[in-house]
Amino acid sequence: MVEFDDDFRRHLRELFVWRRDVRSFRSEPLPDGAIERLIDTACLSPSVGLSQPWRFVTVDDPARRRAVVGDFKTCNAEALNAYAGERAARYAALKLSGLEQAPCHLAVFADKASDIGHGLGRATMPETTEYSVVAAITAMWLAARAEGIGIGWVSILNPDRIHAILEVPERWKFIAYLCIGYPEAECDQPELAQAKWEYRRDSDEFTLRR
Numbered sequence: 001m002v003e004f005d006d007d008f009r010r011h012l013r014e015l016f017v018w019r020r021d022v023r024s025f026r027s028e029p030l031p032d033g034a035i036e037r038l039i040d041t042a043c044l045s046p047s048v049g050l051s052q053p054w055r056f057v058t059v060d061d062p063a064r065r066r067a068v069v070g071d072f073k074t075c076n077a078e079a080l081n082a083y084a085g086e087r088a089a090r091y092a093a094l095k096l097s098g099l100e101q102a103p104c105h106l107a108v109f110a111d112k113a114s115d116i117g118h119g120l121g122r123a124t125m126p127e128t129t130e131y132s133v134v135a136a137i138t139a140m141w142l143a144a145r146a147e148g149i150g151i152g153w154v155s156i157l158n159p160d161r162i163h164a165i166l167e168v169p170e171r172w173k174f175i176a177y178l179c180i181g182y183p184e185a186e187c188d189q190p191e192l193a194q195a196k197w198e199y200r201r202d203s204d205e206f207t208l209r210r
């Protein structure tokens, strides 16, 4: 048995408050074993039918990394084109990935055709496979922050091109591309809130009572 006391709960809340999406990284590498430890913790996450559909790809090859950076630049330019006027100027000023500085790149996929879990829970809601992978990424994000390591989630990418660049099995669905390293700065507010792009709303706004 293990018990968690008030002190632990206060600390845990601080972890949630101080977790950030990180786009600016220091250049120093992570210690040996850090990525493996984070993956190991992520694998403790809940998954539909215990299907454990998460698949991790560490991307170290410089040519593949350059190709991912190139894809980000293409997608980000297209995203910018969808805005106009002042909103476009503000979008252009945002830093939306740390791909070029982050010491570690980790791509995360969902294996939609895995037999693990014998299909339990997936017949009515097959999308729970992807939800399970997102749950694992969230756990990794928090575990990393507890070690002073930052993670930035990059979704401004073309999934088909990421598939081709990384040469992963066809049935894997691309879920996330993560930049991982030591953050340049720490803050208890989202960068997008600091940049006045969007603000964090009260949880009441998202809660219905029936």
Ligand SMILES: Cc1cc2nc3c(=O)[nH]c(=O)nc-3n(C[C@H](O)[C@H](O)[C@H](O)COP(=O)(O)O)c2cc1C
Residues within 6 Å of the ligand: 019, 020, 021, 022, 023, 095, 096, 097, 153, 154, 155, 156, 189, 190, 191, 192, 193
């Ligand atoms: C599914 C997902 C995709 C995201 N994609 C990007 C992205 O491509 N670029 C980026 O700068 N931030 C991305 N983010 C980070 C969010 O912008 C960030 O979580 C949000 O602004 C709140 O900030 P915080 O994580 O520091 O609390 C993504 C986050 C999630 C959950």
